[in-house]
Amino acid sequence: MVATDTALVRVTGVTKTFVMHLRAGATLPVLREVSFEVHGGECVVLDGPSGIGKSCILKMIFGNYRIDAGSILVRQGQQWTDVARASPRDVLRLRQCMIGYVSQFLRTIPRVGALEVVAQSARDNGLEAATARARAADLLARLAIPERLWQLPPATFSGGEQQRINIARGFVAMHPVLLLDEPTASLDQKNRAAVIEFIRRRKRAGTALVGIFHDEDVKRQVADRSIDVSRFRA
Amino acid sequence: MSAGEEALLTAAGLTKLYGARIGCMDVSLDLYAGEVLAVVGESGSGKSTLLSLLATQLRPSHGRIRYRMRDGVVRDLFALGEAERRFLLRTDWGFVHQDARLGLRMGVSAGGNVGERLMAVGWRNYGRIRAEALDWLARVEIETGRIDDLPTTFSGGMRQRLQIAKNMVTAPRLVFMDEPTGGLDVSVQARLLDLMRGLVADHGLAVVIVTHDLAVARLLSHRLIVMRHGRVIETGLTDQVLDDPREPYTQLLVSADLRG
Numbered sequence: 496m497v498a499t500d501t502a503l504v505r506v507t508g509v510t511k512t513f514v515m516h517l518r519a520g521a522t523l524p525v526l527r528e529v530s531f532e533v534h535g536g537e538c539v540v541l542d543g544p545s546g547i548g549k550s551c552i553l554k555m556i557f558g559n560y561r562i563d564a565g566s567i568l569v570r571q572g573q574q575w576t577d578v579a580r581a582s583p584r585d586v587l588r589l590r591q592c593m594i595g596y597v598s599q600f601l602r603t604i605p606r607v608g609a610l611e612v613v614a615q616s617a618r619d620n621g622l623e624a625a626t627a628r629a630r631a632a633d634l635l636a637r638l639a640i641p642e643r644l645w646q647l648p649p650a651t652f653s654g655g656e657q658q659r660i661n662i663a664r665g666f667v668a669m670h671p672v673l674l675l676d677e678p679t680a681s682l683d684q685k686n687r688a689a690v691i692e693f694i695r696r697r698k699r700a701g702t703a704l705v706g707i708f709h710d711e712d713v714k715r716q717v718a719d720r721s722i723d724v725s726r727f728r729a
Numbered sequence: 730m731s732a733g734e735e736a737l738l739t740a741a742g743l744t745k746l747y748g749a750r751i752g753c754m755d756v757s758l759d760l761y762a763g764e765v766l767a768v769v770g771e772s773g774s775g776k777s778t779l780l781s782l783l784a785t786q787l788r789p790s791h792g793r794i795r796y797r798m799r800d801g802v803v804r805d806l807f808a809l810g811e812a813e814r815r816f817l818l819r820t821d822w823g824f825v826h827q828d829a830r831l832g833l834r835m836g837v838s839a840g841g842n843v844g845e846r847l848m849a850v851g852w853r854n855y856g857r858i859r860a861e862a863l864d865w866l867a868r869v870e871i872e873t874g875r876i877d878d879l880p881t882t883f884s885g886g887m888r889q890r891l892q893i894a895k896n897m898v899t900a901p902r903l904v905f906m907d908e909p910t911g912g913l914d915v916s917v918q919a920r921l922l923d924l925m926r927g928l929v930a931d932h933g934l935a936v937v938i939v940t941h942d943l944a945v946a947r948l949l950s951h952r953l954i955v956m957r958h959g960r961v962i963e964t965g966l967t968d969q970v971l972d973d974p975r976e977p978y979t980q981l982l983v984s985a986d987l988r989g
Binding site: 514516517558559561604605 | 922977
């Protein structure tokens with residue numbers, strides 16, 4: 496009997512070294528032999544001290560960082576794509592339809608309002624405009640962003656507000672794979688609870704989540720498994 | 730995944746030599762509809778030569794460019810007749826210069842500048858031409874009351890927006906931009922970038938933009954080409970090249986960029 500493959504992300508033998516040419520070509524080995532899988536409906540937490548390469552792993556899965564060896568496969572239906580070898584256009588397409596990412600910092604676009612920033616992400620993911628706006632509005636409300644801010648560009652917002660815009664942007668689309676880089680850092684109790692609820696809902700919807708969480712309490716509430724990243728230290 | 734989709738423009742082995750000096754050496758690239766490609770590098774890197782070659786303003790010493798015309802037929806650009814090439818430049822392509830004086834006729838009104846391009850493709854009805862010009866001035870956020878004013882009375886940002894309106898009025902599929910935000914105040918730049926982003930998204934435009942400003946490249950482009958001494962030294966997804974630069978020169982460019 497052949498078991499159904501429920502893995503959506505398969506990282507195998509990934510190695511990452513930074514070469515700093517401005518420091519006389521000094522090499523900074525970060526990770527070696529990173530291997531793990533993430534299945535639909537589970538939240539895998541990357542654990543370990545800061546600086547060990549947790550964010551680096553998320554960036555490699557998103558195709559933001561390149562890798563030196565190994566493969567990062569993402570499954571769309573029956574088709575696996577290696578993010579590390581895909582053409583730039585294919586990586587962009589994967590980001591639109593497959594991989595969502597809540598980064599630590601929001602890169603804002605001048606003159607585009609918060610609601611529009613969030614709705615755009617859903618439209619990119621294939622939602623029709625009105626539905627995208629409705630979903631965006633719902634998420635902003637759940638994250639307690641006052642409605643008077645919705646039309647304003649997030650560049651003018653406080654750090655905490657920007658982070659919530661970033662979270663809304665990541666969760667508004669229904670990417671089958673969702674990467675979370677400390678989404679709950681510096682959130683108050685109520686917003687933290689909202690994000691935990693978002694994560695639980697996505698697990699029920701079959702999303703494969705990979706996250707980094709500082710807060711032990713949040714970790715306990717969302718994690719199905721933890722991976723100690725120190726074991727991949729180069 | 731990209732199978733079945735054809736490139737709009739394909740350049741192969743583009744080389745331009747000025748005597749013994751290299752303008753641009755062995756550059757190959759693909760450009761697809763809806764895609765913004767940024768070419769970055771310092772002055773003298775060959776990025777402007779590359780743009781001039783792609784826009785057929787220069788003939789290459791070697792190499793060729795294939796372009797998918799509106800009728801779907803792929804043609805070799807340097808094999809086009811002069812009349813065909815001019816028609817392409819006036820309809821299917823746009824060119825936004827850093828210096829608006831190169832892209833606009835400064836002695837002709839704003840409306841005249843936009844209308845001229847329509848007349849060049851056969852529009853004759855004055856009322857329709859003026860209505861179309863008004864519509865495009867509004868879309869690039871120029872007060873329609875300024876339609877009869879000369880571009881000499883416009884600010885730098887307005888002149889750039891007028892250039893864009895003039896280019897967009899014939900619904901081009903490909904627009905070349907040479908440092909379009911150069912020399913503008915940051916707030917004026919932001920407005921222009923936002924406008925360009927909207928046009929790319931709404932019209933599925935393909936854009937080749939030459940800039941030395943990495944922030945502009947990051948905001949606008951999907952893919953990035955880094956040039957030095959006439960050669961492409963690094964290329965890839967824009968965020969990947971800027972966040973994880975591999976080549977010594979790219980690392981230097983990124984580290985020298987104050988805005989990150």
